[in-house]
Amino acid sequence: MSNVLEIRGLTKHYPVGGAFARSLLHAADDVSLSIAPGETVGLVGESGSGKSTVGRCILRLEEPTSGEILLNGESVVAATSSRLRVMRANMQMVFQDPYDSLNPRIKVGELVAEPLWLSGIMSRKEADRKVAEVFDLVHLPTDTPLRYAHQLSGGQQQRVGIARALATNPDLVVLDEPTSALDVSVQAQIINLLEEIRQRLSPAYLFISHDLSVVSNLSDRVAVMYLGQIVEVGPTDTIFELPGHPYTRGLISAAPVEHPAQQKERLTLLGEPTSPVDPKPGCRLASRCPFVEPKCREGELPLQEITPGHSVRCRRYVEEHVDGVWDPEPTR
Numbered sequence: 001m002s003n004v005l006e007i008r009g010l011t012k013h014y015p016v017g018g019a020f021a022r023s024l025l026h027a028a029d030d031v032s033l034s035i036a037p038g039e040t041v042g043l044v045g046e047s048g049s050g051k052s053t054v055g056r057c058i059l060r061l062e063e064p065t066s067g068e069i070l071l072n073g074e075s076v077v078a079a080t081s082s083r084l085r086v087m088r089a090n091m092q093m094v095f096q097d098p099y100d101s102l103n104p105r106i107k108v109g110e111l112v113a114e115p116l117w118l119s120g121i122m123s124r125k126e127a128d129r130k131v132a133e134v135f136d137l138v139h140l141p142t143d144t145p146l147r148y149a150h151q152l153s154g155g156q157q158q159r160v161g162i163a164r165a166l167a168t169n170p171d172l173v174v175l176d177e178p179t180s181a182l183d184v185s186v187q188a189q190i191i192n193l194l195e196e197i198r199q200r201l202s203p204a205y206l207f208i209s210h211d212l213s214v215v216s217n218l219s220d221r222v223a224v225m226y227l228g229q230i231v232e233v234g235p236t237d238t239i240f241e242l243p244g245h246p247y248t249r250g251l252i253s254a255a256p257v258e259h260p261a262q263q264k265e266r267l268t269l270l271g272e273p274t275s276p277v278d279p280k281p282g283c284r285l286a287s288r289c290p291f292v293e294p295k296c297r298e299g300e301l302p303l304q305e306i307t308p309g310h311s312v313r314c315r316r317y318v319e320e321h322v323d324g325v326w327d328p329e330p331t332r
């Protein structure tokens with residue numbers, strides 16, 4: 001079966017530094033990623049690594065600088081605005097801050113129903129029935145549709161956000177840090193709800209989070225981003241068992257909850273993320289990597305496949321690993 005989502009060479013650059021400056025902020029650089037029907041892919045990386053940019057480009061809430069995005073084989077990038085409206089029913093987004101994403105002046109039931117009948121997907125009556133169905137699906141009390149967002153708790157607001165995303169039966173849901181604004185106890189409930197929905201409706205999820213431990217239980221595969229690039233992608237167990245890229249190793253070391261397959265190595269990255277403005281050639285982690293060598297700062301560095309489905313963007317790892325194992329001495 002063909003992929004629900006296919007991203008090829010997605011690049012998003014923002015001009016920065018005023019009208020005459022030629023500097024470019026590389027929010028996303030040559031990002032390629034695919035998601036199969038019903039699959040969950042976690043997209044992780046520190047704040048500012050470009051995760052939301054990728055999510056927003058997928059739904060074309062942002063125009064990519066270059067690259068291709070295919071939804072069920074059809075170009076999102078080339079779609080006309082009327083075609084895009086139709087395609088958007090098939091890809092939905094859940095945002096980090098549920099309250100900000102809900103109109104405070106409209107009852108939450110109407111908020112979910114309106115796009116359905118306004119777009120002509122359903123009649124008004126069918127839309128109301130759909131609202132009752134999806135609110136039930138996310139376990140909200142039956143009177144919730146008549147309430148306003150401010151009358152709901154953060155967790156309930158996010159359930160409304162999820163209900164709204166599911167109302168059009170999308171093949172793909174982009175979840176952009178859906179639990180990051182919620183209390184810890186509520187976070188687990190939302191994760192459980194997303195898992196339950198996956199089992200009942202099997203949408204594909206792109207689950208974006210700065211926190212590897214949040215995505216690890218839900219994700220079939222994990223893609224790790226750093227300064228606009230995917231530096232590693234692979235099956236979740238492989239990422240925890242045999243992480244290749246020093247950045248991934250650093251993330252795993254910092255993750256508060258351990259994955260069953262997690263290896264015990266501890267790796268601390270040096271310093272802070274560098275600027276995504278006009279990045280230098282070579283590895284973007286070079287200034288923070290304990291294993292850096294002069295060759296790491298040279299030339300373009302592709303994401304290279306190590307085993308089927310597991311790719312790493314680290315020259316030393318690619319050259320020096322033996323059956324996925326690479327245990328270098330720190331160079332500084």
Ligand code: ADP
Pocket residue numbers: 014025026027045046047048049050051052053054276
């Ligand atoms: P993440 O979601 O991983 O935290 P983002 O995709 O939000 O990262 O941002 C990636 C980079 O792009 C950051 O350096 C951010 O400051 C920058 N960025 C995002 N949106 C814009 C914009 N509209 N204009 C300029 N820079 C932006």
Ligand code: MG
Pocket residue numbers: 051052053177
């Ligand atoms: Mg973000």
